[in-house]
Amino acid sequence: MVAYVRRRSATFPKLRIALKIYHHIPALEKFGSMPPLKIKILLKVYYHSEVICIIRTTNDKQQTTNSTMKIIPLSEGTFTIDKTKLFVPFDKSADDLQQRPVGSLLVEIQPFVVVTTEDVLLLDTGLGFRDADGTLQLHRNLMNNGINPGEITKVLMSHLHKDHAGGISFFDSATGEGEKQLSFPQAKYYVQQQELDYAYEKGFPSYITDEFDCLKNNPQVVLLNGNGVIDGYIKHEITGAHSKYHQVFWIVDAGEKVFFGGDDAPQLQQMRSRFVAKYDDDGKKAMELRQRWWQHGQEEHWTFLFYHDVKNPTWKF
Numbered sequence: 001m002v003a004y005v006r007r008r009s010a011t012f013p014k015l016r017i018a019l020k021i022y023h024h025i026p027a028l029e030k031f032g033s034m035p036p037l038k039i040k041i042l043l044k045v046y047y048h049s050e051v052i053c054i055i056r057t058t059n060d061k062q063q064t065t066n067s068t069m070k071i072i073p074l075s076e077g078t079f080t081i082d083k084t085k086l087f088v089p090f091d092k093s094a095d096d097l098q099q100r101p102v103g104s105l106l107v108e109i110q111p112f113v114v115v116t117t118e119d120v121l122l123l124d125t126g127l128g129f130r131d132a133d134g135t136l137q138l139h140r141n142l143m144n145n146g147i148n149p150g151e152i153t154k155v156l157m158s159h160l161h162k163d164h165a166g167g168i169s170f171f172d173s174a175t176g177e178g179e180k181q182l183s184f185p186q187a188k189y190y191v192q193q194q195e196l197d198y199a200y201e202k203g204f205p206s207y208i209t210d211e212f213d214c215l216k217n218n219p220q221v222v223l224l225n226g227n228g229v230i231d232g233y234i235k236h237e238i239t240g241a242h243s244k245y246h247q248v249f250w251i252v253d254a255g256e257k258v259f260f261g262g263d264d265a266p267q268l269q270q271m272r273s274r275f276v277a278k279y280d281d282d283g284k285k286a287m288e289l290r291q292r293w294w295q296h297g298q299e300e301h302w303t304f305l306f307y308h309d310v311k312n313p314t315w316k317f
C-alpha cells in the first residue's frame, strides 16, 4: 500500500512538500498470521521544481537510511593525450613527466558510482578497455568495490566522447563476439538525444559510434530532450560548453548535493583558475560556468566529482 500527501505552502507558494508512505506487508507464510508492520516514509521538499531535500526513513531501525551518499571513483588509470586524440597509458611511477609529447595533457579516466537512497548510479562509462581475460575494466572495477554490474540502476552520460562512452556496451565473452550489448543489463541509460545525433554526424576520432549503436531503439535508453529532473532528485542541464550538447548533473539526496560536470569541470585546478581550454567547443563559456559552479558550490557545500583529475577525484566544501 502506498499513500501520497502533497502540499503547497501558502506562505511560500514555490515550496512544495511530497510525503510518500509505504506500508509493506511481508508474505504471511513467512511470518505466520502476525506479520510485522513495516512503514517507510519518503519526504521530498521541492523549491520551484527542484528537490532541495530528501529524507527516507523506516520503523525498522536497521534500515534507517538518512546517511550520506556513497561516492566511489572507478579509475581506469592515468593517460596522456595530445592532438592525435589517442589516450596513451602513463605510469606515474616509471614514466618521466618531462618526456611527454609537447602540448599533451595528463588526465585520469574516472567514472563514478554514486549510491543514493534510491539508486546505484554510474556517471559516464570510461574507455571501454578490457582485461587480458576479456573482462570489461569497468565491470572489474565495480566488482572490486563490491558492486555487481547488474546492481547499477541508472547510467548518466555527460556526453559521448570516446573516453566517456567506451564502456556503454561490450561483447559478452559468454555469448561470443556477436553483437555488442549494453554493459549494465538492469540500468536505464540517460543520454541527450541531440548529443547522440551529433555523435553520428561527427564520428571518429572524437566519437566511436559502434560503441553506442545499441543505444538506438533500446527500451533501456531514455533519450533526454533538454533540461529536466529525473525521478525528482537528479537535475540535468545542457551546457554546450565542452561539446555542443554536453550535459551536467546535480544529485540531491539525504540533504547533500553532488555535482558532476563531466568535461565542463574535469579537474580541480581548472575550477580555481581562469582557464580557457583549446579542446572545448566553447572554451570561454566553459570557464565562466566553472567559476559560477565553484562559487555556488562553496555557498551550498556541493561535492564535486572530477572525471579527469589525477590527484583529486572529489572535492567537498
Ligand SMILES: [Zn+2]
Binding pocket: 161, 163, 164, 263, 308
Ligand atoms: Zn573527457
